Amino acid sequence: MKKIIFLFLLAWINVNAQKELWGVNDGDYVNVPGFPFNYGKIVKFDINGENSEVMHDFDSIQGYRPLGRLFLASNGKLYGTAVVGGETGPVVTIANAGVLFEYDLILNKYRVVHYFGSDNIGYTTPEIGVIEPTPGILCGATLNRIYNYDIVTESMTFSNPLLYQNIVTGELMKASNGYIYGVSYGGYCQNITSPLPYLGNIIKYDIVTNNVSFAHSITCPQRELKGAGPRNQLVEASIGKLYGTCRSGGINEFNDPDNLKGGTLFEYNIDTDAYTKKIDFDFPTIGAYPLNLVIGDNAKIYGICEEGGASQSCDPTNNFGTLYEYTADTNVLEVKQYLNLCTTPIRYPQFLMRTSNGHFIGIAVDGNIFKYDAVTNVITYISTFYKPLNLIEICRKPSYHFFDVDTFTPCVNSPFTFDVQNTNASSYTWKKDGEIVPMQTTGVLTISNSTASDSGNYTCEMVNECGTTVTMVLHVNVGCLGIDEMAAYNKLITLYPNPAQDVMNIKLPENGNLKIEGYTISNMLGQAVFISKDNNARINTANFAAGLYNVVLQTDKGNWLGKFIKE
Known part of the structure; x- marks a missing residue:
């Protein structure tokens, strides 16, 4: 029996070792001397949110500033969106209009599959990720249009536009009735010329007819009654009932017009089209500015408030948000954690998810990760250098690098x-x-x-x-018949960025059979300005004068010649 238990435990550990959390950050655009701009990254972590590793760096050419959540499709690949970038689309109507991208988890390769600027003036800026409501068909949204992307044919179709001043603000979801639902925010009550000054909408999309409509709308006079500004993905906690949050509005915001810190939790019945406000958030006790919801055990719903909650004795002047549990059957909300800087440096939570091992993983405003155990009611801080906006869990099959030379x-x-x-x-x-x-x-x-x-x-x-x-x-092919092996690599080695400012990188073929043994950099007069026997692929060019330079790269397979410009 002991052996059986041991083998089971070992198998469980191995399974969880392959489970990973993947997410994106949107970059910081701060020009730090010696470092390139950070246009955003795809980052992975282990199942506990630790051991981070950058898997892709975004750039202005192939899309940057990803905001939406990644999605693991049925073909085993990740898909996501970037809000801007995509300068080199095949038929670019609007440059930098955003992209839909694919990441191959086996080959660790990034590829743009659609440039949104190539379609139409209105089909731009995808701020949310995608889902797969039908096998092989991804569904997402630009600012005001829902789109379907066929994975096999790599073709894109768009729905009719949403109504005036409506922006899709949360990932879509497929409900039990087969329709796709989401939320949008649009219009301002102060803008009396707006034909539809709605403060929020529940979107209903029929993927068969490609028709999108508003299942429910919140008008300006209903801000106190219903809430305003739904911003996150809806969840179906029980069959036929969707739950979501409005970031503002509600009775408590109405009673505190100076601070405007409230929000609501609502229920939408997909069978009766009934919208019901269930909870009014308030700043001093249960928190304000609610964000996304997550389904836990026994149909309980967990969520976070970005601000508010009871202040702590060590820091009575600050209210850094809450983590709460909501029971729909009894309409009871219980704050489980008041976030603070007293015991753990966690403040202003932005995102929450649940992993397959039963824990909740959250992300704070500074990008640091925290883990919450609902059974023990213990919250644990996890620091990370790479600051994700959101995360998904995947079970990753064995991966390898594409054979640039085969x-x-x-x-x-x-x-x-x-x-x-x-x-x-x-x-x-x-x-x-x-x-x-x-x-x-x-x-x-x-x-x-x-x-x-x-x-x-x-x-x-x-x-x-x-x-x-x-x-x-x-x-x-064993033989060695005078074939120059280096010739196969010549077109696969690149220098970037080129032109360079403070740093230049040497990109080798992704397979590791080629090793750097040194390099020489010379100006156009043939004068060597830098000689190194280092195997580092990152060269500091900050002290180089502006101009054109030659690079002779020494490798174990032979020499490679290249050029770069120093700005």
């Missing part, structure tokens, strides 16, 4: 190694021409003394608890 010609009697660069597989099986290669049980193919019999087409089958990945084919 054909090699080692010499007879020489060693040959090839690393697929995997870190998350539990077993490896190498095959040559479909047959298992004995004694090759790691992610590195190792041939000590190459012979003609080692020639063939190799693949590596990698397995973990999330699935199986088979790599692309690696072609090995």
